[in-house]
Amino acid sequence: MVSLLDHPHFHLLRHGQTALNAADLVCGATDVPLGELGQRQARDAALAWRHLPVGRLIVSTMLRARQTATTIADQRPGLRIEEAPLLAERDWGVWEGQPRAVLVRAATPDGGEGLQAFRNRIRAGVAAIAAPDAGEDPPLIVAHSGTVREIFALLDLPFRRPGNCALITLSRDDAGRWSATQPRTAPDTSSFNPKRIA
Numbered sequence: 001m002v003s004l005l006d007h008p009h010f011h012l013l014r015h016g017q018t019a020l021n022a023a024d025l026v027c028g029a030t031d032v033p034l035g036e037l038g039q040r041q042a043r044d045a046a047l048a049w050r051h052l053p054v055g056r057l058i059v060s061t062m063l064r065a066r067q068t069a070t071t072i073a074d075q076r077p078g079l080r081i082e083e084a085p086l087l088a089e090r091d092w093g094v095w096e097g098q099p100r101a102v103l104v105r106a107a108t109p110d111g112g113e114g115l116q117a118f119r120n121r122i123r124a125g126v127a128a129i130a131a132p133d134a135g136e137d138p139p140l141i142v143a144h145s146g147t148v149r150e151i152f153a154l155l156d157l158p159f160r161r162p163g164n165c166a167l168i169t170l171s172r173d174d175a176g177r178w179s180a181t182q183p184r185t186a187p188d189t190s191s192f193n194p195k196r197i198a
Contacts, residue, residue: 004129005155008172009138011054012148013072014183015064016041017164026098027064028112028146029091034067041165041186042071048186049167055137056080058129060087060144068165069142086125089144090118122150152180 004010016038020027034042045068054076059069061083073079093112095102108114113121132138141147145161148168152159155170155178162168166183173179 002131003127004131004139005126005172007131007138010170011052011138011140012151012162012168012170013045013068013140013142014145014148014162014164014166015060015062015068015142016045018064020097021164024100026092026095026100026103027144028089028096029062030096031063033063038064038164039067039071040188042068044186044188045165045167046072046075050075052140052167053137054079054140055132056082056139058082058084058087058139058141060089060142060147061085062088062144065142065144072140072142082129084125084129084141084143086121086128087141087143087147090146118146119150119153122147123154126151126154155180 016034018027018032018038019035020030020032022035022037049072057069057073057079059065059081066083069081073081091111091113092103093109095109095112106115129139129141148162149159151170157178157180160168160180160183162183163185166185168183169181171179
């Protein structure tokens, strides 16, 4: 199988905000839904990037990622969604629900997932994604900040922690070097009123 990393482009999108994100608490493997703001962020992203060339959605099976991806797919009838359980966020064990300041990435928390195990899982998940068919637009991966961190490490890129519903496009040049756009978020459309348009 020709893998995703044999293709020169793909997109990453972090899921919308959850209540744990809003409180700056470790979300990890806790399978929480999008909050009200997260739902709005997903709608804004779906509208802002509805014309972005995307051949299929590759989605973590965690609820917050699936809800974000479903909102995007609603704007794109016929867009194929593929679940990717290996791209789920890291399990932080006893640190789940604690302030993010407690995280020590190199440590393995009680009941949690070690860094190397998480890294191996994400790399296996990326390797399992087939490259787009000839003529097919690049895929959009909807996942988590930890997933993005490990994909950046795999591609030897400096990590920029994306905000909720931030989009990143990755590209590979002819020499095999990868680059990434700055994470960008969609404009807030909550105050948009189409009746104001003359």
